[in-house]
Amino acid sequence: DAGVTQSPTHLIKTRGQQVTLRCSPISGHKSVSWYQQVLGQGPQFIFQYYEKEERGRGNFPDRFSARQFPNYSSELNVNALLLGDSALYLCASSGEDIPGETQYFGPGTRLLVL
Amino acid sequence: AQTVTQSQPEMSVQEAETVTLSCTYDTSESDYYLFWYKQPPSRQMILVIRQEAYKQQNATENRFSVNFQKAAKSFSLKISDSQLGDAAMYFCAYRSAMEYGNKLVFGAGTILRVKS
DSSP: OOOOEEEOSEEEEOTTOOEEEEEEOOTTOOEEEEEEEOTTSOOEEEEEEETTEEEEEOSOOTTEEEEEOTTSOEEEEEOSOOGGGOEEEEEEEESSSOTTOOOEEOOOEEEEEO | OOEEEOOOSEEEEETTOOEEEOOEEEOSOSSEEEEEEEEOTTOOOEEEEEEETTOOSOOEETTEEEEEETTTTEEEEEEOSOOGGGOEEEEEEEEESSSSSOOOEEOOOEEEEEEO
16 A cells, blocks of 8 residues: 655745645545654644544644645645745644554655745 | 653664663653654654553564653663664654644654664
């Protein structure tokens, strides 16, 4: 079975632009979470979606938004990009929204904002 | 809010030797889960081992084992018989069993270098 996939792999944008990142979870997984990993730091939680509903939101500004589709894939949108948004964006999926459920991570999208 | 601290930015180990990575966390909760994730240079994060806080027995997965000290809020990872493929960034992560949402709280990570 395919693991978590993310697209694009790399992206270069300029300040003020908008970006959309995509994630396809492991087949059968209903929960998708997004994390931002700035170089040299651990991932920071942005959002979690389960069954198309937002289940959790981290400490990120309203410029960050996400949604989940009926097939459980997800998009992360970031508006009015800032230089500080440059990071690796990771998507993780799990089968259900259960605390002990293991999250499986995708390879990430590397975003560079110039 | 929960926090996770990894006090060793970088560690080195000789091939076939044993190394221990440290992790401490701060929480007021009694029920939670702890994880060690490995992130090789190719970036994909891989689960190494997990521990349920309500279990006293330390988790073990082949060459990987943990030393879970709940009272001390410590969760160290021991890698035995280190291999070149173990070289990676290792993250310790915390997951509440009581909060809504599937949020992992990560430490800053420890780079593990394996010398041949």
